[in-house]
Amino acid sequence: MEEVVGSGPEPAVGPPESVPTPIGEVVDGGADARPTGVGEVDRVLGGGFVAGSVTLLGGEPGIGKSTLLLQLVGAAAARGTTSLYVSGEESVGQVRGRADRLGAIHDSLWLVSETSLPHILDHLETVQPEIVVIDSIQTLYDPTLSSAPGSVTQVRECASRLVGYAKRHGTTVLLVGHVTKEGTLAGPRVLEHVVDTVLEFDGDRHHGLRLLRASKHRFGATTEVGLLQMEGSGLVTVEDPSGLFLSDRVTGVSGSAVVATVDGNRPLLVEVQALVANSNLATPRRSAQGVDSGRLAMLLAVLERRCGITVSGSDVYALAVGGARINDPGADLAVALAVASSLTGQPLGDDVAAVGEVGLGGELRQVSHLDRRLSEAARMGFRRAIVPQATVNVPAGLEVLRAPTLRAAIALADVAPA
Ligand SMILES: Nc1ncnc2c1ncn2[C@@H]1O[C@H](COP(=O)(O)OP(=O)(O)OP(=O)(O)O)[C@@H](O)[C@H]1O
Ligand SMILES: [Mg+2]
Known part of the structure; x- marks a missing residue:
C-alpha cells in the first residue's frame, strides 16, 4: 500500500507521560x-x-x-x-x-x-x-x-x-x-x-x-x-589587566591614546595606536586590529567632515595594543584622538585618558559605567581624563576635561592641526 503523508491524525502512541502544571506549582529546577x-x-x-x-x-x-x-x-x-x-x-x-x-x-x-x-x-x-x-x-x-x-x-x-x-x-x-x-x-x-x-x-x-x-x-x-x-x-x-595592557607603553610618541574602557563589568585601560601614512594606492589602506573596522571608517569620516582633519589620501592603521579587543563605543574618542595625533605629529599628554562615544554629528556622547572607568584611570596614575560634557561623579585625583564635541576634545588634547 502506498504511504500517504499528512492525511489524518498520527497513530496513537499511548497516553502522554507529561502533565501540564500551573507554573507557580512547578518546583524550581535550581x-x-x-x-x-x-x-x-x-x-x-x-x-x-x-x-x-x-x-x-x-x-x-x-x-x-x-x-x-x-x-x-x-x-x-x-x-x-x-x-x-x-x-x-x-x-x-x-x-x-x-x-x-x-x-x-x-x-x-x-x-x-x-x-x-x-x-x-x-x-x-x-x-x-x-x-x-x-x-x-x-x-x-x-x-x-x-x-x-x-x-x-x-x-x-x-x-x-x-x-x-x-x-x-x-x-x-x-x-x-x-x-x-x-x-x-x-x-x-x-x-x-x-x-x-x-x-x-x-x-x-x-x-x-x-x-x-x-x-x-x-x-x-x-x-x-x-x-x-x-x-x-x-x-x-x-x-592587573590595565597594568598588562599598558606595560609596553612608550610615552611622548604621537598616534597613541589611552582609553578607559569596560569589558563586561570590568574597567580596563587600553592603549590604542594609530598611524597615518602617505598612500600610493588608489584606495588607501584601512587596517583595524582589536578595534572595530566599521567604527574606524566612521570616525575617519567624522574627523573629515566635522573636524577638518582629512586622511582620505592616506593609509590608516589603528590597533589596540597587547592583543586587547575593544568592543566599546566609548573607545571612539581615543581612536579619533590617536588618528589626529598621528596626523599632526603631536603626542597626547602621557597622563591623559579618554572616553566617549562619537556621534555622526561630531558630538561626544555619554558612555556606560563612567565612574568605574574613571576610577580605574585614577588608580593607574592618570591625572586627566577627556570626557563628554554631561559627565558627573568625578573620582578624586582626576581632573576631567569636558568636551561637547570631538573637535573640542581634539583642541583640549592639543592634537589639532596648526
Ligand atoms: N611547556 C609549555 N610552556 C608554555 N606553554 C606551553 C607549553 N606547552 C604548551 N604550551 C602552550 O599551550 C598551547 C597548546 O595548548 P593546548 O594543547 O591546550 O591547545 P588546544 O587548543 O587544545 O590545541 P589543539 O587544537 O591542538 O587541541 C601552545 O600553543 C602553547 O602556547
Ligand atoms: Mg587540544
Whole structure:
C-alpha cells in the first residue's frame, strides 16, 4: 500500500507521560552554579558550572582548550570531585605529561583515550564522574550510525546523546569543539543548539593573553570576559589587566591614546595606536586590529567632515595594543584622538585618558559605567581624563576635561592641526 503523508491524525502512541502544571506549582529546577576554582571562568559563567549542564568550548587549534579544561577538571579533582578526562586526540601519556606541568595530578581525576561513544558511555557508568571532559567532540563516533566519523551527523548525534546522559545523571559535561577560520560544517555551529553554554576561547597566539567569552549561556548573562595568561604552568589569572595592557607603553610618541574602557563589568585601560601614512594606492589602506573596522571608517569620516582633519589620501592603521579587543563605543574618542595625533605629529599628554562615544554629528556622547572607568584611570596614575560634557561623579585625583564635541576634545588634547 502506498504511504500517504499528512492525511489524518498520527497513530496513537499511548497516553502522554507529561502533565501540564500551573507554573507557580512547578518546583524550581535550581540552576545552582558551583565554582570551578578558576576565578576567570567563574566570572564568565556567572558563578561556575551547573550540574547536568553541557558546555562547548570552541577555539582555534593550539589556543589552549585542552589546557583550560584539564586545569578545570584538575581543580575539581583537587576538591575530591570525581572527574573524567576523555581524550580522543592524545594518548593518556600525553595528557599525563600536560597534567604534570599544570599540577593536575589528583586521585579523583581519571583519564581515558577513547573515541567510540558507546565505550565512553560505558566508562561513564564505571567511573560515575561528576564532571567529564570530552576532547574533542569532533573525534567521537558512534559505530551504529552509517555516516563517517567527524561528519555533521556523527557530531550532532554524539553530542545529543551526551546531553541526554548529562541530564539523566546530573553530570557536568565539557566538550571541546574545533573551529577553523572558515568554520567547518562539523564545527560547533551545529552543536550550539543542543548544548546549554557555548564558550569561545581566543587570543593572540603571539601574546600569552587569552580571552574567554560566553556566546550562549542558559544560566546567566554573556557579557563578562575572562582574561587569562598562558604560562608554562598553565593558564593563570591576569591580576592587573590595565597594568598588562599598558606595560609596553612608550610615552611622548604621537598616534597613541589611552582609553578607559569596560569589558563586561570590568574597567580596563587600553592603549590604542594609530598611524597615518602617505598612500600610493588608489584606495588607501584601512587596517583595524582589536578595534572595530566599521567604527574606524566612521570616525575617519567624522574627523573629515566635522573636524577638518582629512586622511582620505592616506593609509590608516589603528590597533589596540597587547592583543586587547575593544568592543566599546566609548573607545571612539581615543581612536579619533590617536588618528589626529598621528596626523599632526603631536603626542597626547602621557597622563591623559579618554572616553566617549562619537556621534555622526561630531558630538561626544555619554558612555556606560563612567565612574568605574574613571576610577580605574585614577588608580593607574592618570591625572586627566577627556570626557563628554554631561559627565558627573568625578573620582578624586582626576581632573576631567569636558568636551561637547570631538573637535573640542581634539583642541583640549592639543592634537589639532596648526
Ligand atoms: N611547556 C609549555 N610552556 C608554555 N606553554 C606551553 C607549553 N606547552 C604548551 N604550551 C602552550 O599551550 C598551547 C597548546 O595548548 P593546548 O594543547 O591546550 O591547545 P588546544 O587548543 O587544545 O590545541 P589543539 O587544537 O591542538 O587541541 C601552545 O600553543 C602553547 O602556547
Ligand atoms: Mg587540544
